[in-house]
Amino acid sequence: MLHGHVVRTWRLPGIVGAAGFLGAAAVAGLALAADAPQLTQAGRLAGQEIRIGAIVPSSGPFAEWGKTNTITLKMLEDEVNKAGGVDGAKLKITIYDDAARPAQAANLMRKLADDDQVLAVAGPLTSSAVEVAFPVANQAKLPATSQASSKPGVAALNRPWGFRNTIDEGVLARATVPYLKSAYKVASVAIVYDAKDAVSTSIAKGVMPAVMKAEGIKILNEDSPVSFNTGDIDVSAQITAIKALNPDALVIGADYSQAITIIREMKRQGFVKPVIGGTPLISSAILKAAADLPIVAPATFYAGMKGDSVAKFSASLTPPLRKGAGLPAEIEPSMYDANIYEIVNMYLDAVRKAGVTGKPADLAADREKIMKDLTDLKGFRGFSGPISFNKDGDAIKPFFVVLGKDGRWTEMVRGCSAPDGKSC
Numbered sequence: 001m002l003h004g005h006v007v008r009t010w011r012l013p014g015i016v017g018a019a020g021f022l023g024a025a026a027v028a029g030l031a032l033a034a035d036a037p038q039l040t041q042a043g044r045l046a047g048q049e050i051r052i053g054a055i056v057p058s059s060g061p062f063a064e065w066g067k068t069n070t071i072t073l074k075m076l077e078d079e080v081n082k083a084g085g086v087d088g089a090k091l092k093i094t095i096y097d098d099a100a101r102p103a104q105a106a107n108l109m110r111k112l113a114d115d116d117q118v119l120a121v122a123g124p125l126t127s128s129a130v131e132v133a134f135p136v137a138n139q140a141k142l143p144a145t146s147q148a149s150s151k152p153g154v155a156a157l158n159r160p161w162g163f164r165n166t167i168d169e170g171v172l173a174r175a176t177v178p179y180l181k182s183a184y185k186v187a188s189v190a191i192v193y194d195a196k197d198a199v200s201t202s203i204a205k206g207v208m209p210a211v212m213k214a215e216g217i218k219i220l221n222e223d224s225p226v227s228f229n230t231g232d233i234d235v236s237a238q239i240t241a242i243k244a245l246n247p248d249a250l251v252i253g254a255d256y257s258q259a260i261t262i263i264r265e266m267k268r269q270g271f272v273k274p275v276i277g278g279t280p281l282i283s284s285a286i287l288k289a290a291a292d293l294p295i296v297a298p299a300t301f302y303a304g305m306k307g308d309s310v311a312k313f314s315a316s317l318t319p320p321l322r323k324g325a326g327l328p329a330e331i332e333p334s335m336y337d338a339n340i341y342e343i344v345n346m347y348l349d350a351v352r353k354a355g356v357t358g359k360p361a362d363l364a365a366d367r368e369k370i371m372k373d374l375t376d377l378k379g380f381r382g383f384s385g386p387i388s389f390n391k392d393g394d395a396i397k398p399f400f401v402v403l404g405k406d407g408r409w410t411e412m413v414r415g416c417s418a419p420d421g422k423s424c
Contacts, residue, residue: 029381030309030345043088045351048358050089052347053096053112054340055123055133060099061230062255065125065336067327069147070095071320072337073122076344079316086348089358093344098124098133105129106136113140117363119356120144120370122343125336127151128198134158141364143347143371147339150279151199152207155393163374163393165339165346167417169203169278172298172399173211175415176276179401180296181215183412184274186248188218191225192238192262193253203278204253212251220245230258239265249274256283263290284332287407295404300384300395301338302402302409310383313338342382346374385424390417398424 054073058066073093080091094116098105105124112118113136120143124133130149137144138161145163146155150172155164180186189212193204204225212219226238239262242250250266250273252259259281266272267290274294275281281297301310317333324331350356350373356366379386385398394417401413416424 029349030313030342030383043084045086045356045358046088048089050086050091050348050351050356050358051116051118052091052093052344053116053118053121053123054093054344055096055098055105055108055112055121055125055129056340057100057125057129058097060101061257062100062125064257064327064331065148065334066097066100067324068321068331068334068337069123069125069340071324072317072333072341073344075317075320076341080348086351089351091348094118098129100126100129102126102129102132105133109133109136109142109144110140113137113142117360118142119351119358119363119366120347122147122340122347125149126198127154127202130154130162130164131198134162137161141371142367143374145343145346145374147343148279148336149199151202153392156391159391159393160375161371163389163395165343165387165395165397166279167298167300167397167399168392168394169199169207169298170210171417172278173203173207175399175413176296176298176401177208177211177215177217179413180249180274180276181217183296183403184249184294186217186274188220188247189249189251189276190220190242190245190247191222191251191253192235192242193225193227193251194230194255194258195227196230197253197255197258199278199280200253200255200258202253204251207278208251208253208276220247228258228262232258233261235261235265236269238262239269239271243269243271247273249276251275252277252281255280256286260286260289263293267293279335281404282335282402282409284330285328287404287409290404291407292405297402297404298399299335299402299409300382300397300399301333301335302400302411303332303334304408305383305400305411307383309381310338313341313383338383342380342387346377346380346387349380350374390419396424 056066056069096108125148127149194200284303350370354369402409
């Protein structure tokens with residue numbers, strides 16, 4: 001029987017229960033519509049244009065995320081310009097669709113650097129795209145920050161210009177797996193994953209096995225994890241094979257849209273077990289597919305999350321999302337919408353603080369100023385708390401272990417991605 005109630009003060013080293021999270025003072029942060037007065041300053045950049053680029057997958061297998069990212073960025077652009085711009089300069093965000101194709105992402109990064117002459121880029125979204133697009137950004141000396149990539153080590157290979165406003169899945173698993181073990185008395189797991197996706201494969205074949213072993217949890221199909229491919233509709237054979245192993249829980253290495261297919265088949269076969277995965281599982285849509293099936297995942301933002309800035313953001317973004325072509329009628333802002341909103345605000349904060357001019361003759365110097373500002377960033381106020389970056393270019397920020405059940409996400413554990421687990 002599944003009965004995973006856990007006291008909210010449950011702890012790991014460096015991780016505190018939801019009732020006892022220690023916040024930090026922030027010196028800069030999100031420019032929400034309700035905070036618009038902070039955008040209008042002395043007009044230092046009046047007559048200039050601040051150009052930011054974005055690469056999102058508005059078509060292809062992750063089109064929903066790309067479409068909502070696009071709506072988020074257009075909302076932010078409108079907010080900033082209605083409030084007087086960036087020190088008087090007009091904000092222009094140029095958005096391109098890479099269709100989650102790595103080669104296309106690399107070409108678009110080059111186009112944004114050379115043709116559009118942007119100061120910095122938000123994206124790409126997928127780890128597969130980041131792996132080939134970040135080297136282009138590094139070569140062009142163009143700051144680029146991914147809103148979703150969390151495959152271990154990707155940003156570290158592309159320093160100093162590559163950043164990720166995400167947390168390495170290996171760091172997050174060290175919080176989610178102990179919670180799963182404690183909450184559901186898990187002694188064994190089986191693994192299923194999307195073999196066509198880089199971060200899904202990394203979670204299933206690298207991250208989760210290492211952490212499961214460290215926690216003394218047996219992986220029943222370690223030598224032959226079950227796989228499927230992005231877009232597969234029939235996964236009955238995979239679930240039949242896993243069901244025969246009778247694990248205590250199932251590791252799903254996949255984004256939420258692919259995981260829904262797995263979960264529906266689990267329910268069809270009467271295989272009701274707790275599910276654990278990485279940040280790509282976080283979506284309100286997966287909750288509808290698994291109302292009675294517990295899902296454990298990490299997040300830095302989730303639907304229903306508390307906080308004034310979250311409430312303002314969600315209230316502003318939800319209506320245009322629900323009017324978006326091809327988007328679900330009841331869609332809610334995603335973690336990746338929050339991340340990309342934070343990224344562009346970090347860039348604009350750097351423009352204000354670092355003396356960026358926005359003049360074509362100063363483009364290289366302005367890009368370097370933004371890169372150095374991000375490198376040294378401390379205490380930027382994000383949705384979950386203060387944000388900075390580690391030496392590998394990954395975000396140091398608060399995160400949550402959430403439990404998806406009965407149609408909602410419930411925060412079970414709060415943590416910090418800093419090495420000491422405390423410096424968020």
